[in-house]
Amino acid sequence: MQILRATSVEEAVQKVIPYLEDTSSAAHKSIYFEGRGGLAASAVLRAIAENPAPSLRKKFDRIIHVDCSRWKNPRQLQRAIADRLELPQHVMDLFDRQDEEDDFSGVEESSREGVTDIGKEIYRAIKDLSCLLIFHNGSDDTVDTSKLGFPLYDCMHL
Template sequence: MTIPGNPYEVIKNSVLRYLLDGSFQKMYVEAWEGVGATALLREVAEAVEKSEKREFETVIKVVRPAPFGNRREMQRAVAEQLNHLLRSPWVTAAAFDAADEDDDFKGVEFSSRDLLSEVAEKIYRAVRDRSSSVLLVLCNKIADGKSIDPNDLGIPIIKGSRNALLWTSGMNISREGVRIQPSNEEAALDLVYKEAVEIARYIEESSGGSLRTTPQVVLRCFWYYLLLLHHRAEFNRSALLLPDGGRPLEAAVKYFVCDGILQGDDAASWEIGKALAPVIESIVNDRLLQFWEKKIPSSTWTPREEKKELLPRRLYWSTLLSHREIG
C-alpha cells in the first residue's frame, strides 16, 4: 500500500485510522526533504495512547530526529521504553553497560557495536507475554545510513501477530508507505518548524536536561546553514561540515556561535552548537536548498512570510553578511 504525497494532517489522520482499524501491520512514513516524519510519528503515537479504542495496550516510542550511533544504541532505547515490562530492567541496563565497557577495552569502533542477543530475548519474552498487541513507533536510522529489522530487536512484527510497526528512516524504502508532501510554502514552513521542535526536544532529553534550546534557535541555525550553502560559490561547503566519524565538527559550531546565531553563555552556546550541528547537517541537502531558493528573495534570503519570524529581520541579515567574509 502506498499513499501518494499528501499534506501533513491528511497523512497523520490516515495513518492513525489504518493503525486503529488494523488495516495494515506495517506503515512507513517518508519525510518531505528530511523533515516532518519525526513529528508525525510522535503525534500518531500520542493519539494512539489517548484513543478510546485501545487497540494497542503498549506503545513503544523510539522517536528522535538524530540517527542512532549504532544498532546497540537503538536496542537500548527500545529496552528503556519497556522497563515496566521487563522482569529485571536493572539487569538489562547492566548488560548494556558491561558490553560497552568490554568494547571500549577491546577498541571496538562505536559505530560497529551490535545488538545483544540476551536483551533481544528478554524483550521478546516481555512482548510475547502481553495479553494485547504492541505498537512499535520507530525512527529507524543509524549513523551509517542503515536501518534494522524490528524482529532483531526482539519485537515480532510478523503475520499472525497483532503487533504493528510505524516507522521512518529518512529514506523511501518501503512499499507499505505514505509520503508527506506540503501543498504550499506555508505548509512547508510548518514542517520545518515541526522538525525544529523535535530537535529542540532531543537536545534537552539526550543531555539529561543540561542543555536547553528553543525551536526558534534551532530554526536560526537551520536557515543559517542553508544561507551558507546558498553562497557556496564563495564559501567552501566542506569547510562547514566534514565527515568525522559522526562527530560534530568545530567548524560548524564556530559559524553558529561566532556569527551570533547562538547567543548567551559562551560555554553553553558551544555545547548546544556541538549537539545541533550533526542533526541539522543530516537533514539539509541541495534539494531542500533549491526549494527555498525559489521561495526566498536572493537579495535578503528572508522568508516573504515574515510574520513567522523564522529568520532574523532583513536588517540583521544584511548586517551579518556585510561583517563577515565568506570563504
C-alpha cells in the same frame, strides 16, 4: 505502495491512523512513512505517539515511541526499547557490561549490535502484548528489529 498526500501534520495523522486500526488478516504489519514537501515524518510520528487516537489505545497494549533519528548503532535502539519497556536494572546493566567489553576489544561504536540476552528479555516482556512500535530511523539502513527482541510478526511497526 500506497501514497498518502497531506498538507499538515494533523491531516497526515488522520490518513495514517486507519492503517494502524486495521485488524483484518490483510493488514500491514509494517508501515514506512516518509515526509515530503516540508511535512516532516518525525512530526507526524511524534503526534501519533504522544496523542494516540482512542482506537489505537484500545487496539494496542503498548505504544512504544523510539526516536533514533540521530542513532549511532543498533544497540542504542535496543537500549531505547528496553528503557521504554522499563526492564529491570539487572537487565539494563548488561548494556554497560557489553559496552565495556566492546571498548576493551576495540569495537567501534557504530558497529555495536544488539545484545542477545537483552533481546530475549525484550521479547519476554512483549510476547503476550499487542504492540505498536513507532520508530524514527535516522540511518540509511533497514533495521531488523527482530534481532533486537522486537519481532515483526508479533507487533506492528511504524
